[in-house]
Amino acid sequence: MNHDVAIVGLGRVGLPLALCFADHGLRVLGIDNDQERLGALRAGRMPFRETGAQELLERNELALSDRIADAAQATHIVITLGTPSFSHIEIDISQIRQALDELAGELHAGQSLILRSTVAPGTTDYVAAYLRAHTTLEVGSEIHVAHAPERIAAGRFVEEIHTLPCIIGAVGADSGALVGELFSVFGAPIVQTTPIQAELAKIWTNILRYTNFALPNLLMMDCEQYGANVFDVIELINRDYPRGGIARPGFTAGTCLRKDFAFSEERSYAPGMLLAVSRVNESVPLFLIRGLIRRIGALEGRRVCVLGLAFKADTDDERDSLSHKLVRLLERELAQVAVHDPLVASATASFEDALSGADALIVATNHSSFRSPAALAQIAARASPECLIVDPWDCWGFGQLFAYVAELAPEAGAQ
Ligand SMILES: NC(=O)c1ccc[n+]([C@@H]2O[C@H](COP(=O)([O-])OP(=O)(O)OC[C@H]3O[C@@H](n4cnc5c(N)ncnc54)[C@H](O)[C@@H]3O)[C@@H](O)[C@H]2O)c1
The missing domain is CATH 3.40.50.720 (NAD(P)-binding Rossmann-like Domain)
Known part of the structure; x- marks a missing residue:
């Protein structure tokens, strides 16, 4: 694998996360389809304010791409895309669906797919079911699916990623340990639970x-x-x-x-x-x-x-x-x-x-x-x-x- 971790969606959640992983020595691929955002990052400039992030950008190498399919070159794929709500009170998971469609044919055994975006209860199990339906990989043993919600407040990312308990709700027996290992680089407590409980804990x-x-x-x-x-x-x-x-x-x-x-x-x-x-x-x-x-x-x-x-x-x-x-x-x-x-x-x-x-x-x-x-x-x-x-x-x-x-x-x- 060319990268340890790919972050899909370099927004307020994804970009600081990508920079923090890179700062802990991981080979990181950041993916976003916003060319202006990619241009700013290539020029070494944070596209928004986040305490400490500019310094991380200056001292770390971040590979960049605008193609979601490129995330399949990484061992861990972390989805940090937007999950808005439709005005009729229903989650809009179209960005996640698009990512799954672009990735499905590219995934390999041994990879993990981690939802960092905030999602409605049941979405992680839906993602697992979608992968079962659209790939030949066994979820839980070949492809590892988990929800690892982001609970950090804007402006405190770099501090809180190292202290806030990291909740992981994994599908299948091996997935939790594998995803836990990835996030353990930050040194914060890892708390393993079920996908539904991780989803509920975040939204509540x-x-x-x-x-x-x-x-x-x-x-x-x-x-x-x-x-x-x-x-x-x-x-x-x-x-x-x-x-x-x-x-x-x-x-x-x-x-x-x-x-x-x-x-x-x-x-x-x-x-x-x-x-x-x-x-x-x-x-x-x-x-x-x-x-x-x-x-x-x-x-x-x-x-x-x-x-x-x-x-x-x-x-x-x-x-x-x-x-x-x-x-x-x-x-x-x-x-x-x-x-x-x-x-x-x-x-x-x-x-x-x-x-x-x-x-x-x-x-x-x-x-x-x-x-x-x-x-x-x-x-x-x-x-x-x-x-x-x-x-x-x-x-x-x-x-x-x-x-x-x-x-x-x-x-x-x-x-
Ligand atoms: N902003 C926060 O403080 C915060 C905190 C906790 C959780 N969350 C959750 O994290 C998720 C991401 O939030 P955010 O604020 O970072 O969102 P965001 O809109 O800032 O970031 C999403 C990024 O994904 C990119 N993107 C969209 N479609 C794409 C595609 N097809 N290909 C590649 N890139 C694409 C966008 O250009 C954008 O940069 C949401 O589910 C949100 O609810 C956000």
């Missing part, structure tokens, strides 16, 4: 987070209804209480959280519960706009500054960010929307221009650079003196979801 890791954030978001809406302060109520719940606590509100989305719940929902015995969780998180932009209108009146022709397009703090990943929904909803109110984000690839206004004369400002992403007293002082200097600040993240610690800049700025000046 994300469902738990999605639900955990929906609760404070719903509480935020309740507080507005009753004239209460959400940050005060959260403090009352959490202070010195020994049985857990509630998270804080915010814009809860991103490619994983926004769709992974659907992989449970598509066959749920209690359909609707997770859809309701999604509805709460998805309603936050509209809820904030309505609160804004209640306080300052119609937004037609008013200047509204949106801070942040990324789906979470300090990432340049804006896929499935709720900020885009917020901007669309503001535009439907005929507001003049100006957006600033210092990290994302989309073109946005400068901080100064976005703030200029703003009648309202919504903090959509709590990037570190927004959270400083200096940033607040800039807002006070450039926005309209009557500017209403909407800050579900409580970036500056004033504990006010809606506050006029004049209420915050004197205190900001004193800091």
Whole structure:
């Protein structure tokens, strides 16, 4: 074999994984059909931000190809392709199906096929069955199939690949040990289980987070209804209480959280519960706009500054960010929307221009650079003196979801 491991799909999951394997001395083939991405990598440039990844790229050799079939030149084939959800609450496995079709005729005895992508329960067994149907290889003894889900948070890949337990749900007796050996190079604990349990553990890791954030978001809406302060109520719940606590509100989305719940929902015995969780998180932009209108009146022709397009703090990943929904909803109110984000690839206004004369400002992403007293002082200097600040993240610690800049700025000046 020319390569120890092939990574199919050099996205936010696949590329850092490929680089980490290479950094541990494995001969790695990275495969992607995005020519721009391959071009960036050939030029030695990370196509997106991931802490520590640029250094790994500079000190490691990564063979590259745009043909999935080339993955058959590696002992281990790791699939890190996208698994979106159709809008009718069903996993879209077309990218995985395409990979299987391109690989089926090329596979040899002794290889392993590992699903690293997040998948609906039953998908790993489906992949095994598909290989049985489309190859002459015996699954479990000749071709080893497993699900080894990715649970690392964006921005922490290089650190967490070495510490987070690596769950492996393998099909057939020998597959688990073989795939475990591959991932053991990272030194993190290897936890063997069944494919179904690995799939459930991954999607429920994300469902738990999605639900955990929906609760404070719903509480935020309740507080507005009753004239209460959400940050005060959260403090009352959490202070010195020994049985857990509630998270804080915010814009809860991103490619994983926004769709992974659907992989449970598509066959749920209690359909609707997770859809309701999604509805709460998805309603936050509209809820904030309505609160804004209640306080300052119609937004037609008013200047509204949106801070942040990324789906979470300090990432340049804006896929499935709720900020885009917020901007669309503001535009439907005929507001003049100006957006600033210092990290994302989309073109946005400068901080100064976005703030200029703003009648309202919504903090959509709590990037570190927004959270400083200096940033607040800039807002006070450039926005309209009557500017209403909407800050579900409580970036500056004033504990006010809606506050006029004049209420915050004197205190900001004193800091
Ligand atoms: N992004 C995350 O933080 C994260 C975390 C955990 C799990 N996951 C899961 O991992 C999987 C991958 O996520 P991602 O964010 O890296 O996705 P991504 O869209 O960033 O990466 C997929 C890559 O596959 C490439 N690709 C698509 N079709 C191809 C083809 N036919 N041939 C070759 N390359 C092709 C794309 O160009 C892209 O670079 C998904 O299942 C996702 O749910 C993602």
